[in-house]
Amino acid sequence: QVQLVESGGGLVQAGGSLRLSCAASGHTFSSYALAWFRQAPAKEREFVATISENGGTTRYADSVTGRFTISRDNAKNTVYLQMSSLKPEDTAVYYCAAGRYGLHNRPVGYDYWGQGTQVTVSS
Secondary structure (H helix, E strand, O other): OOOEEEEOOEEEEOOOOEEEEEEEOOOOHHHOEEEEEEEOOOOOOEEEEEEOOOOOOEEEOOOOOOOEEEEEEOOOOEEEEEEOOOOHHHOEEEEEEEEOOOOOOOHHHOOEEOOOEEEEEEO
């Protein structure tokens, strides 16, 4: 069982930056691939980024490539999402997720989810 708690969301102007954090409980954090998804009102949850168990492999959605960076610190049981050059269309609730079965860009690939943190980008 893994419990995930996101933090770091907020209101930011377009062009600004935010860093999201997701702290995990449990002794097997390094055994999980981790990901960030987001969901805007009336839209489906969409993939943002994922990172492998040792942090050596990352993948990004085309919409955030070059602007967002996912990283993890296994000693701190934490995954991060550094977001830069934010746009109003990045506004959403951001969720972190953990899974044991490799890197996926669909929610079904992950077993555990946090409660989400709101990111709002004003124009």
